[in-house]
Amino acid sequence: MVVNVTHRVISPGMFIGTEDADVISFGSGQPDLAPPFDVSKVFLNFSKFKYGKICGEDELKNKLRGYVKREFGHDVSEECIAVTNGASEALDLALRMVSLRHDRKRVLLTKPCYYSYPHLARINHMMPVYTDAKINLEDVKEKSRNCDVMIVNSPANPTGDVIEKSVLRGIQEITEDNGCLLISDEVYHSLTYRGKHYSPKGDNVITINSFSKTYSLCGYRIGYVFCQDMEFIRDICDIKAHTSMNTNLLSQRVAMECLCAPKKHVVRNREIFQRRRDYIYRRVKESGFEVEKPEGAFYILPKTGDSMRMARDLFFDHKVIVYPGEWFGCPGHVRLSFALPIDKIGEGMERICEYVAKL
Ligand SMILES: Cc1ncc(COP(=O)(O)O)c(C=O)c1O
Known part of the structure; x- marks a missing residue:
């Protein structure tokens, strides 16, 4: 991933479509699950x-x-x-x-x-x-x-x-x-x-x-x-x-x-996302953030204070991608996508807590 470290600038275009093994991404809204059949056929x-x-x-x-x-x-x-x-x-x-x-x-x-x-x-x-x-x-x-x-x-x-x-x-x-x-x-x-x-x-x-x-x-x-x-x-x-x-x-x-393809694939994916939703909601709440429980999609929007600074610091210093609420018209919040496995969500939340504890 090529990033502008000097200016600590972040933008959606910088994160969409990029992957790095060390980075936990709560950023881009793309499912990590497979399509319902072997596409190569x-x-x-x-x-x-x-x-x-x-x-x-x-x-x-x-x-x-x-x-x-x-x-x-x-x-x-x-x-x-x-x-x-x-x-x-x-x-x-x-x-x-x-x-x-x-x-x-x-x-x-x-x-x-x-x-x-x-x-x-x-x-x-x-x-x-x-x-x-x-x-x-x-x-x-x-x-x-x-x-x-x-x-x-x-x-x-x-x-x-x-x-x-x-x-x-x-x-x-x-x-x-x-x-x-x-x-x-x-x-x-x-x-x-x-x-x-x-x-x-x-x-x-x-x-x-x-x-x-x-x-x-x-x-x-x-x-x-x-x-x-x-x-x-x-x-x-x-x-x-x-x-x-x-x-x-x-x-x-x-x-x-x-x-x-059989509809059970879509049903199964919803169940997986619902389990992730329940997990991340619990972790975000336990971390002390004010947050509403999402009823759909795969995003959660906790209230965090200075969200632009938080998004920059988390990315450059803790290798965690979150999207600042400013991009969506709600400063003071960050958006976390939970389209990633539960163990990664857990590790990402640890890093966020470490960052918040140091503030
Ligand atoms: C609300 C909403 N509409 C549209 C899109 C774009 O979807 P597509 O990949 O089909 O262009 C997104 C992608 O994140 C979205 O969140």
Whole structure:
């Protein structure tokens, strides 16, 4: 890992995709568990090297159509689905299209929220407006009047919160009444430790999902977006035709196989993450930090005081990666990803305690 030790500078780009045996990483949100089948079996007989369809291969879209109906109760035609380079591209394309079509130029986000949302809003010439992540529907009603789109993310990064079904329904109705679109980012849908995942529905809803977290395929860059508005999907595919073009065909084949794999794999992974959640929550509390128990995803967000300094010191002096709350709009907290084995979580917590004891 190449780091700038002189200036003790840290950034997400420095940590994503890098590994070092000595470093305990509570940083990047990527599952350490394997995909549901031996991915190499796809390589052996895969020989599609030409361009593929911009909005996704028919076979995968057909499978996805059945999957989103079965899993989330969404009834969409294949023309209403686009396969993308992860949820990241889906979010960018959706916001580009919103920005092109609408003129309020504001995106309603929660605070804290996933760190890419404000950047994606600005890249697409829109201003982020914030409402508290502990949703107050009155505030959403007030603010969504002046916004083109709101983004909700449940289970949430970085809080691990799961938004109640009744609240998600309330948000959907309010945004629809206010002529505001609703992007529902559900990349952690399979990691809910309380109740069943609820996926908002309605004519104004754009759903975004990914194979990164549920099927441990972060590096394959495969996700999708769907909504009831066929033209919206067609228009974002027109943009995609001039930007990334088709999504990697090999990744689409692997994604197909994931959807055919027994569901017990996803259930087992959730159980593993739930055990890690219970363990890290106990360790963080025992270490004296104020913290809420995550209800989903694989993040925990203790209150720590000077979080930027803590993240720098832990990385440079103790070889532990944590993400400062500043990156997510919640200074004074650090985000720990528990997508790593329990023994590593234990060792990382020891190092954090050593650091805190010396302060
Ligand atoms: C809330 C949220 N949305 C989207 C993404 C991006 O996912 P993908 O790997 O599918 O691009 C992440 C990744 O951490 C995330 O936490």
